[in-house]
Amino acid sequence: MSSASPPATKKSVYEGSTQFKNWRYSPEKLAHVRSTLNQAAVAVIKRTFEAYEPGSSANVLFLTADEEHLLVKHYIATITQLCSLFRFPEEVEATAISYFKRFYLKNTVMDWHPKNVMLTTLFLATKTTNNPISLETYTTHIKSTTASDVLDLEFLVAQSLGFEFSVWHAHRALWGVWLDFQSLPDTAADWPQAHRDAYETALGYVRASRLTDVEFIFTPSQIALAAVSLTLPEESYKWLKSKYPSYNAVETTVNKIKTIIQSLSRPPDVESVREVDRRLRLCKNPEKIVGSKAYLARKAEQEKKAEEKRNRKAVEAGEDDPFGFELGRSTIVDDDDDDDDDDN
Amino acid sequence: MDAVERANVERQKRWVKDQKVGEGTYAVVYRGREASTGRKVAIKKIKVGQFKDGLDMSAVREVKYLRELKHQNVIELLDVFSSKTNLNLVLEFLDSDLEMIIKDRSLVFLPADIKSWMAMTFRGLEFCHRNFVLHRDLKPNNLLIASDGQLKIADFGLARDFADPGYKMTCQVITRWYRPPELLFGCRYYGTAVDIWSVGCIFAELMLRTPYLAGESDMDQLKTIFRALGTPTEQDWPGHTKLPDYITVGQFPKTPLRDLFTAASPDALNLLSKCLIYEPRRRISAKDALHHQYFFAQPHPSYPSKLPKCATQLATAQPLEEVDANVDMESTVAGGKGGPIKARPKRKLNSPYDDSKSRSIARRLDFTQPIPGS
Known part of the structure; x- marks a missing residue:
């Protein structure tokens, strides 16, 4: 929940991920x-x-x-x-x-x-x-x-x-949030049993969210929280307040996700x-399209290029020792196996 | 050409493959460099076309974890690109590994040197564990050493992430000598403690200069462990007799570590003993190890740049045939299919170069030599 947490002194593990950086x-x-x-x-x-x-x-x-x-x-x-x-x-x-x-x-x-x-x-x-x-x-x-x-x-x-x-997933975050709910003060011992259906419902919302773009816009934990708050609004609010002093910002984010899940997840x-x-x-x-005129033409062109490259290599390699380059010579010879030359 | 293909070609152009330095069943390793800067790199080309199930699992694992893990003590994956049916991993170039250094009899280790390598290992490992990654193949030759002396954890071909307790995992991981007893007993639910045991074995090896618990078979491995550390009692390790592959291999008394590690400081032995606790849940964590008294007591760890280096690392010339011949892939998994790809394959001992130093052990290829004439 990067938008609401106090300025982090240390980067969270999530913030070091390629998902956070590139997606x-x-x-x-x-x-x-x-x-x-x-x-x-x-x-x-x-x-x-x-x-x-x-x-x-x-x-x-x-x-x-x-x-x-x-x-x-x-x-x-x-x-x-x-x-x-x-x-x-x-x-x-x-x-x-x-x-x-x-x-x-x-x-x-x-x-x-x-x-x-x-x-x-x-x-x-x-x-x-x-x-x-x-x-x-x-x-x-x-x-x-x-x-x-x-x-x-x-x-x-x-x-x-x-x-x-x-990939970091909202369903994992959901499980974390769920476990954390149970550590709130005044939580009955049988809370997990009593709310098993609610967990399934929340998981259903997370699954539904996969049909939308929320994973590109929000963090997994924000999505998870939105899913829980669609299911157990009161508990979510309580948990959020205990967790984040500036919970208003998180609430705004969560509401956006809720709207998307409710309107776009079919x-x-x-x-x-x-x-x-x-x-x-x-x-x-x-x-x-395999077999089309254009496809065949493109294939033929690729073949030609590969052929040329193979010939070029053969010439380069054939000049001297069949066992490879000799000492003292520049060795920028592509000594790949010929079945896997690196042409584009 | 598609945008994606174009991007791939751009990436490919950034790197120049120079010289093949090793070949195995799964991969070919090249020395290379970055075209624009000349920076040295290692390029590991994985032949994908030959796998009937497409991209190979150990390649997938290695790419998956190294893409995420950026740390001073973890090998850096600089780039990935494909060329036709090959996957190319561009890795940070590293001179040698801890195994080479341990086995180089001409080197003398000071306690401060060992402390420095241990600190770097624990730092890298703590980072992996913090990112929910189990390495599952720690051993001296997977701890690579950069030219500035920094130690880097490498080879994530057996790594996996751990998230759910109660999710079954394979016990056929970690090279035997570094494998903890719970895995030898067939434990399918385990955690970060398995890597800590390996680090304990490496710690001992740094002090002894020879592998500490070198069993000849899986069965013998248990015996070797118990001979060294005493057969665990129910009190030492509650419930271990209920593990799937539990067997009795004999009763051995506990001997104090002090008897074998005569020169070690009490702090060093205390940390070592905590890495080698039988009960996995009581074994020290990487994080706690970093806060252990050992790392704060005198002598302070050596600066990485001042650490002992392999003679081969310093050598300037080497006959070219050395790199061409007898490259052998090393299989690390007992019973595993194929085994992981080594970035830097092992070479069978055969050159006079080695004999002159009267070594009787297999050594790694040395990549530090300049290419003649280039």
Whole structure:
């Protein structure tokens, strides 16, 4: 609760995290990121359309940032369904959803369809949270999914996340707040038992909050407190007062979160999703559709580049000793194995 | 090209790979530098394409934790980028490790030197624990030493975070000689105390100049521990006989640490004994260890820059074939699949360079030598 606590003399552990440093936005900034990303994507795809078939982009209705977001939101709900199918721990689900949402702050659905990205983020999350399952088990339990559907995008996802795999979750904070409630003066011994339902309800609000942007705007503990105060307003108030002398500021923040959770945490209606998805089929980046003209052209170009690089290397290496560079010579020779040269 | 790919290419351009210095099943290690400043780095290239489950777990762990942990006594992950099907970790360049230093018979350790290494180890570890990270593979060759003498905890390939009590964890972690008895008894619920035991073993090793509890098998490890510290009683360690893999390995009497560690100060022995308490809950924490009398008593810890350094660290020239030959990956996990990736692989002993110093132990590669002609 950085907004209300007295100036900290020492940085909290949370403040040292990559989440705090790189994944926090103001609502305005968030909207800006999405619209800029969307505009740039549309421009690129339009150019690609035109390059392969002049005039072909004229009648295409590209997705807006809001429509992209609608689709993302729909697939967040799908991640939840998959997680209950596999009975993954809360940690996996929450992490996968965070990865998924973060991915679409760096990429557009018109390049990468959320259906695939969702599979990859979930699989990656099982590994990063130390709940790994084999790829085979994973794919056999999801209808018509192959290993490459999951792994092809793994690198791109990891890159998009900046390889920052560690995520701080509101459901953990909720548990902390819950334990702390029990240490308030005059708390009955059977308080946890008597309020078990309330905890579940609060957890439900935290889960619902994953469909919204609150994790990009607020801290996990602020979200947790909002969830509890939607459930047990009086106790929350009491706890807040005992904890923070300047609780008014926290209350304002918490109220903002409550409003968002209450108004924006429902999955989008299926009809509108279907409509957007139908249009997405027409405005997808052709370079990313396997088998399309543009895709093949791009592949061919990459192949050519790789070939050139291999030849160049062969020439460089072939000049002297087949066992490598000799002493006394500049050694800026890329001695990678040739199956994994580092071209772009 | 996508924005994400572009960013990756930019990152890749920041770093120059110079020379391959080691290769193992999972990774190739290069010496490298930052293109703009010439700063030396180590680049660990993990071959991802060959894993059927995609990104490998130990790579994932290492990246996950090192991305978050920034501390003077934890190795710094400077950057991560991918090249085709490889993952590249750009790590702070470090000359040597504590194992090399311990084994270098030409070096004499003062009590103040040992205190300094211990202080740095506990500082780094306290930071990890404060961030809810268990290292689970502490041993002298995972404590790397920078050219300015700073000690850095490295190799987070077995690390995990601990949050929930009651969450089962694997007991197949920590290299055997540094593994605490609760793990040898198959304990699946444990905490920061497992790392403290390892630090205790390292502390003892710094004083003895040889591994303190060097068991030959998991069973023998328990025996070795009990021979050194006495077989625990129910009073020493309530409930230990109920642990999943509990076995009796014989009754050994407790011998005072003083009998073996003849030159150690009473404070040093007191801290050591607190790291090696059988009951994990009573074992000292990293934070309490930092406040232990040992660190406040005379002599004060040596300045890192004044600490003993390996002879190889100071040497100026080395034949090139040394870096090309016989690089061997070291597997640290008993029974673990594959074992973690070592940033700096071990090399089998074979060069006259080593023989001339009559060493009979495997040594690390030395990365400090300038590339001839570069």
